[in-house]
Amino acid sequence: MPGIIERYRDRLPFAPEDPVVSLEEGSTPLILAERLSEKAGVEVWLKIEGANPTGSFKDRGMTCAVSAAVREGAQAVICASTGNTAASAAAYAARAGLRGAVIVPEGKIATGKLAQALMHGARVVALRGNFDEALKLVRQLVERHPISLVNSVNDFRIEGQKTAAFEIVEALAGELDALCIPVGNAGNITSFWKGFQELGYAPRMCGFQAAGAAPLVHGKPVEHPETVASAIRIGNPARWEEAMNAMTSSGGAVRAVTDAEILTAYRFLASTEGVFCEPASAASVAGLLTHGAGEGVRRVVCVLTGHGLKDPQTALEHAGAVVPCDPELAAIERAVLE
Ligand SMILES: *Cc1c(COP(=O)(O)O)cnc(C)c1O
Numbered sequence: 001m002p003g004i005i006e007r008y009r010d011r012l013p014f015a016p017e018d019p020v021v022s023l024e025e026g027s028t029p030l031i032l033a034e035r036l037s038e039k040a041g042v043e044v045w046l047k048i049e050g051a052n053p054t055g056s057f058k059d060r061g062m063t064c065a066v067s068a069a070v071r072e073g074a075q076a077v078i079c080a081s082t083g084n085t086a087a088s089a090a091a092y093a094a095r096a097g098l099r100g101a102v103i104v105p106e107g108k109i110a111t112g113k114l115a116q117a118l119m120h121g122a123r124v125v126a127l128r129g130n131f132d133e134a135l136k137l138v139r140q141l142v143e144r145h146p147i148s149l150v151n152s153v154n155d156f157r158i159e160g161q162k163t164a165a166f167e168i169v170e171a172l173a174g175e176l177d178a179l180c181i182p183v184g185n186a187g188n189i190t191s192f193w194k195g196f197q198e199l200g201y202a203p204r205m206c207g208f209q210a211a212g213a214a215p216l217v218h219g220k221p222v223e224h225p226e227t228v229a230s231a232i233r234i235g236n237p238a239r240w241e242e243a244m245n246a247m248t249s250s251g252g253a254v255r256a257v258t259d260a261e262i263l264t265a266y267r268f269l270a271s272t273e274g275v276f277c278e279p280a281s282a283a284s285v286a287g288l289l290t291h292g293a294g295e296g297v298r299r300v301v302c303v304l305t306g307h308g309l310k311d312p313q314t315a316l317e318h319a320g321a322v323v324p325c326d327p328e329l330a331a332i333e334r335a336v337l338e
Contacts, residue, residue, distance in 0.1 A: 001027035004060055004163040005067060011166070011198065012064065012159050021066045021096040025052045025059035026163055030171045030301070035272045040288050043299045045176075046269075047168060050277055050307030054116060056231075057188060057305050058088035060164060061150075061157030066092040068156045069148035075099060076147045080127075080134035082184065082231050083113030084306055089150050090120035101147075103127050103134040110230055110278070110311035130225065132236045135185075152187025153238045161188055165195025168301055178204040178293040181303040182283035183216060183254065184232035186243035188305065193246035203301075204294055205252035207243060208287030210280075214256040216243060228259045228314060231280035231306060251294070261286040263318055269304070276308030276315075 001007070003022030005014050014020070028051040037044045049057035066089070069077055076099040079089045086102035086109070093100030100122035104114070108130070117124050127134045135151060142149045152158065168176065179196075181189050189207050196203060209217055210227030215235055222235035237243060247254050262279055265286035270276045284302040293300045308315060325335040 003063055004160060005063055008163050008166060013156070014064075014067065019067055019070045020063070021070060021092055022063050023053035023059065023091065023095060025063050026167065028052060028164070028167070030168060031275075033273050033275075036268070036285065040300070042293060042297055044288065045172070045299070045301045046273070046275060047164060047301055047303045048275065049164065049303060049305050050281070054084075054088045054091045055112070055307035055310055056084040056088065057161060057164060057303070058084045059092075061152060061160040061187070061191070062088040062092045064156040064160035065148070065150040065154050066096050066098070069098065069150070070096050072148065074146065074148040076101065077150045078138055078142065078147045079103070079150045080131060080138045081109070081151075082131050082233055083109040084231055084310070085151060086122065086124070087113045087116035087120075090117040090122035093122060094120040099123075101125065103138055105130050105134060108230055108233065111313055112310040131234050132221075135238065151238070152185055157187060158191045158194060161191030162195030162198070164303070165192045166199065169196070169199050169201055172299070172301075174199070174201055176203050176299050176301050177297040178206055178252070178300045179303065180206045180208065180284040180288045180293065180300060182229070182232050182280050182305055183207040183209050183243060184234045184237065184280065186216070186237035186239035188303070189246050190239045190242040192303070193242075193250065202250050204297065205246045205250040206287060206291075206293055207247055207252065207254040208257050208283045209254065210262065210283060211256040211258045216240065216254045217256045227262075229262055229278075229280035229283055230311070231278060232283065255287055255291045257283050257286040257290055261290050265289060267318060270308065275304065277304040278306040278308055278310045279314055281305040
């Protein structure tokens with residue numbers, strides 16, 4: 001499949017002659033989750049955004065942001081990141097031959113994402129502060145230097161990410177009642193809403209934040225956000241108003257889910273649906289199971305934003321143990337069958 005710019009160019013701000021930096025992102029699976037549907041009491045589909053080239057939905061926005069940066073003649077791109085934006089920016093910068101710098105909260109990003117950013121050759125800066133502080137600083141930095149900012153405050157990111165809504169509408173012929181989605185910096189829910197609106201659809205937008213990082217739920221910034229779901233450990237979302245507008249206009253809501261609820265959904269998806277997502281992604285399913293999707297909802301899509309392999313540490317901490325075994329038939333029999 002071609003990447004999202006080629007696929008949806010008529011709905012994106014790119015002319016036919018514009019440069020395109022792509023890893024053939026998008027066209028991700030949308031699968032029916034039968035076990036989950038039974039449990040939730042509604043028909044649930046999973047949009048597997050972890051199947052994007054760097055393992056998260058950020059690639060949809062990054063192909064647009066980096067292509068636009070090349071078109072503008074930028075020499076370098078930069079972002080603040082809880083991890084996946086860094087991995088994606090680093091990959092697309094490498095592909096474009098641009099320099100990349102990523103600012104991440106020290107010690108607070110998942111191992112896989114760090115490995116990606118480093119392997120793709122980005123300069124990885126570990127800030128002794130949180131994501132919100134990192135974003136504030138890079139916004140100041142790009143005012144002083146000719147570097148392109150590729151966070152979701154960049155409108156090209158929103159444009160690219162809205163294509164996930166297009167794919168869902170195409171796959172389900174527009175038949176969906178609600179969308180469940182994790183909310184961090186609130187760019188993605190903004191993107192989905194824009195995408196649905198452009199096609200004339202208005203499913204209920206149900207946003208879920210981690211209880212320890214739920215500024216939209218409380219109606220005020222959280223100074224020290226904390227959660228196991230590191231991708232949504234954000235206390236002051238940049239797209240605050242737009243996200244609230246998406247939820248209010250669609251008859252949806254923003255709600256909190258605890259880390260325990262997130263981890264239960266995370267394990268359930270992996271062990272009963274065969275889908276390994278990262279903890280932040282499981283917030284969408286945890287939210288559906290805890291709060292429901294509302295009256296009259298029959299069909300729901302849960303967005304699984306990133307791949308489980310991004311965060312092997314959290315997985316190993318919350319999964320079963322390995323069974324040790326001597327190299328003998330009797331021992332193997334016991335190990336396998338008992
Ligand atoms: C970035 C990210 C989110 C949050 O998306 P926002 O646009 O910041 O709301 C959720 N899950 C994963 C895996 C992410 O990488």
